[in-house]
Amino acid sequence: xxxxxxxxxxxxxxxxxxxxxxxxxxAVRNLIHAVLFLVITFTGVAGIYIVLSADxxxxxxxxxxxxxxxxxxxxxxxxxxxxxxRNAETSFxxxxxxxxxxxxxxxxxxxYDTDWRIASRGQxxxxxxxxxxxxxxxxxxxxxxxxVLLVAAMVGAIILTQDEDEEAGHAA
Amino acid sequence: MTPRPLTLITxxxxxxxxxxxxxxxxxxxxxxxxxxxxxxxxxxxxLGAIGIVAFIxxxxxxxxxxxxxxxxxxxxxxxxNRLGPFGLLQPLADAxxxxxxxxxxxxxxxxLVFSIAPIAFTVPGIVIMAVLPWGRNxxxxxxxVGILFILAMSSLGALAVFTGGYGSNNKYALFGAMxxxxxxxxxxxxxxxxxxxxVLFSGTMDLADMVLFQEKFWIPLVLVQPxxxxxxxxxxxxxxxxxxxxxxxxxxxxxxxxxxxxSGMKFGLFYAAELINAVAISAIIATVFLxxxxxxxxxxxxxxxxxxxxxxxxxYFLFVWTRGTLPRFRIDQLLAFAWKWMTPMAFANIIVVxxxxxIWDETGASAGLVLPLYIAFNMLFAGVLIVAWVRFMGxxxxxxxxxxxxxxxxxxxxxxxxxxPAPAAAAPKSGSGAPxxxxxxxxxxxxxxxxxxxxxx
Amino acid sequence: xxxxxxxxTVPLEHVLILGAILFAIGLYLxxxxxxxxxxxxxxxxxxxxxxxxxxxFSRYVVSPRPLDGQVFAIFxxxxxxxxxxxxxxxxxxxxxxxxxxxxxxxxxxxx
Numbered sequence: 231x232x233x234x235x236x237x238x239x240x241x242x243x244x245x246x247x248x249x250x251x252x253x254x255x256x257a258v259r260n261l262i263h264a265v266l267f268l269v270i271t272f273t274g275v276a277g278i279y280i281v282l283s284a285d286x287x288x289x290x291x292x293x294x295x296x297x298x299x300x301x302x303x304x305x306x307x308x309x310x311x312x313x314x315x316r317n318a319e320t321s322f323x324x325x326x327x328x329x330x331x332x333x334x335x336x337x338x339x340x341x342y343d344t345d346w347r348i349a350s351r352g353q354x355x356x357x358x359x360x361x362x363x364x365x366x367x368x369x370x371x372x373x374x375x376x377x378v379l380l381v382a383a384m385v386g387a388i389i390l391t392q393d394e395d396e397e398a399g400h401a402a
Numbered sequence: 403m404t405p406r407p408l409t410l411i412t413x414x415x416x417x418x419x420x421x422x423x424x425x426x427x428x429x430x431x432x433x434x435x436x437x438x439x440x441x442x443x444x445x446x447x448x449l450g451a452i453g454i455v456a457f458i459x460x461x462x463x464x465x466x467x468x469x470x471x472x473x474x475x476x477x478x479x480x481x482x483n484r485l486g487p488f489g490l491l492q493p494l495a496d497a498x499x500x501x502x503x504x505x506x507x508x509x510x511x512x513x514l515v516f517s518i519a520p521i522a523f524t525v526p527g528i529v530i531m532a533v534l535p536w537g538r539n540x541x542x543x544x545x546x547v548g549i550l551f552i553l554a555m556s557s558l559g560a561l562a563v564f565t566g567g568y569g570s571n572n573k574y575a576l577f578g579a580m581x582x583x584x585x586x587x588x589x590x591x592x593x594x595x596x597x598x599x600x601v602l603f604s605g606t607m608d609l610a611d612m613v614l615f616q617e618k619f620w621i622p623l624v625l626v627q628p629x630x631x632x633x634x635x636x637x638x639x640x641x642x643x644x645x646x647x648x649x650x651x652x653x654x655x656x657x658x659x660x661x662x663x664x665s666g667m668k669f670g671l672f673y674a675a676e677l678i679n680a681v682a683i684s685a686i687i688a689t690v691f692l693x694x695x696x697x698x699x700x701x702x703x704x705x706x707x708x709x710x711x712x713x714x715x716x717x718y719f720l721f722v723w724t725r726g727t728l729p730r731f732r733i734d735q736l737l738a739f740a741w742k743w744m745t746p747m748a749f750a751n752i753i754v755v756x757x758x759x760x761i762w763d764e765t766g767a768s769a770g771l772v773l774p775l776y777i778a779f780n781m782l783f784a785g786v787l788i789v790a791w792v793r794f795m796g797x798x799x800x801x802x803x804x805x806x807x808x809x810x811x812x813x814x815x816x817x818x819x820x821x822x823p824a825p826a827a828a829a830p831k832s833g834s835g836a837p838x839x840x841x842x843x844x845x846x847x848x849x850x851x852x853x854x855x856x857x858x859x
Numbered sequence: 860x861x862x863x864x865x866x867x868t869v870p871l872e873h874v875l876i877l878g879a880i881l882f883a884i885g886l887y888l889x890x891x892x893x894x895x896x897x898x899x900x901x902x903x904x905x906x907x908x909x910x911x912x913x914x915x916f917s918r919y920v921v922s923p924r925p926l927d928g929q930v931f932a933i934f935x936x937x938x939x940x941x942x943x944x945x946x947x948x949x950x951x952x953x954x955x956x957x958x959x960x961x962x963x964x965x966x967x968x969x970x
Binding site: 237238241242245248249252253255256261264265268271272275278279281282283284286287290291294295298299302303305306307309310316318319320321322323325326327329330331333334337338341342346347348349351354357360361364365369372376379380382383384386387388390391393 | 883925
């Protein structure tokens with residue numbers, strides 16, 4: 231259980247602001263604003279991770295999501311023209327809203343219906359070194375597979391975005 | 403975070419070599435007054451925050467003077483010398499001028515984004531200061547993942563620059579913003595890899611523990627790891643937009659870049675934040691490479707934070723030095739430099755460091771034997787890599803890029819003075835497509851270069 | 860003494876509900892946005908919500924190896940990074956061919 235007063239306050243404040251900024255991602259009309267609100271959401275989620283005493287994951291979250299993925303999103307938005315920078319909805323808006331609401335209702339019902347076996351353990355201390363040990367002893371195969379996946383993603387992204395004119399010009 | 407046991411240097415609470423003396427005193431006072439147990443955290447956090455903010459305020463004022471004065475000396479000028487002794491009051495005059503100025507906001511600007519950007523640019527540099535160890539037991543927030551925190555925060559700063567450039571709704575500002583994004587994506591990788599080598603070698607990501615490691619083995623890590631120092635210095639000066647890499651503001655190309663539309667105190671905040679970020683990065687380098695508050699036996703005589711500030715300013719002088727002497731790079735040079743030199747070298751360094759750590763662990767040799775060997779080997783390794791790169795990769799890099807991407811589509815109209823005397827020079831060029839460099843022996847003619855449109859081979 | 864409100868705790872259910880809300884918002888974004896990049900933003904938000912849930916279980920629930928939730932979260936972040944790079948490359952490539960990233964107009968299987 232989390233009982234520390236400061237952490238309890240932090241959880242509710244950060245959680246509320248994260249949800250609000252996530253809603254703003256859906257609500258704002260300008261795609262760049264949506265990306266900026268998404269950065270706030272990512273940072274807020276990192277705060278939630280810290281509350282859950284996962285400080286290494288939180289820092290990885292800020293570094294990768296707020297630092298790298300949002301920059302990629304900005305890049306992609308800027309590479310597409312101004313006319314497409316509306317954050318508009320398709321005709322599926324109403325069904326999507328209903329589906330998301332239903333999913334939320336079902337999940338909340340399941341959350342309160344299940345008997346969670348709550349452990350009486352305190353905060354984790356020094357997660358980074360234990361995580362490192364976990365990566366290199368029981369999870370070493372997934373770890374290596376993840377690196378292969380990243381290389382494949384990199385090669386794929388480079389091939390997909392290669393300019394055909396440039397390719398021809400280079401071959402000649 | 404869990405409370406750590408306090409180990410005091412002396413029992414006197416006023417001994418400012420150790421902040422835990424002070425917080426121990428505060429804890430005592432609060433316990434005597436029957437206050438709540440958490441109040442000591444609140445009070446000492448507030449005190450630390452006030453101290454850091456005061457330091458930052460001083461830095462922003464003093465560094466303007468240092469920067470202008472030192473760069474002036476390096477360029478054989480005097481620098482500001484009118485207001486006060488040695489021009490020391492110049493920063494105050496600048497600040498008063500900026501406050502008096504009207505804060506203009508373009509009508510087409512993206513209001514909220516435009517206003518938030520300077521604040522968002524300032525925050526990361528201040529927050530970084532909180533995790534630094536200013537002395538023994540003297541960090542505001544000691545994180546197990548301090549280095550990751552620093553890297554995460556410094557990547558947020560560049561995003562703030564993008565926000566400012568985008569929100570201005572100005573084409574020059576947008577150029578600056580896109581350059582920042584491109585440089586951020588490029589230079590993030592070598593800086594992370596450079597610090598990874600240090601984390602491998604010292605076996606910790608906690609900044610205070612890194613200083614203690616250097617104190618234990620009596621050696622600043624810059625000697626053991628010269629290559630990461632070089633890589634991190636260069637890539638952080640690119641992230642800071644300082645002059646060898648200040649493409650985002652490049653006042654001679656894009657008129658100030660991302661802050662072209664800012665005026666008054668909003669511009670002042672950008673200006674101050676740039677100095678604060680420079681000091682924050684200098685502080686990181688001073689902590690992880692130069693040993694932070696430790697300097698052989700000196701920290702027994704002088705408070706650790708004074709040594710630390712001295713080291714910060716030593717690194718900061720290096721930044722000013724590069725700014726005062728080096729010209730600005732082109733964007734393709736800078737990006738190619740990161741991808742073709744710094745990233746491979748950082749990878750090579752990580753492999754070497756991992757091997758060294760493994761050898762040290764397996765043989766169990768004493769530090770006195772191993773560390774001098776490693777210093778010699780790593781210095782040699784760095785020197786060989788740099789010389790080999792300059793020898794084999796350098797010349798190609800310094801010319802125009804082999805594949806002209808956009809220049810060949812730009813038709814540069816020749817000036818009237820150039821058009822008149824050389825009708826003969828144009829004929830062979832359009833015919834064979836060979837570069838017509840012979841027309842003007844000086845090579846200053848635009849048409850002699852490769853900027854002219856027309857068929858390419 | 861502290862007031863009653865400050866003595867409260869964070870139950871597991873509240874963390875899980877936060878994850879569920881973020882997941883629902885992400886699902887709505889992914890299903891309803893017209894711009895391909897908006898859809899991608901929704902997917903990233905859903906992955907974040909899953910991570911919140913994983914870390915909540917790792918923090919609260921009885922387990923022989925409680926840190927495995929964090930290991931899994933790091934794998935999720937890694938895969939999300941690769942996925943974002945490829946998806947944004949796809950968006951740029953589609954824009955080059957079709958002059959649009961509007962997913963309503965990208966409706967033929969072959970062009």
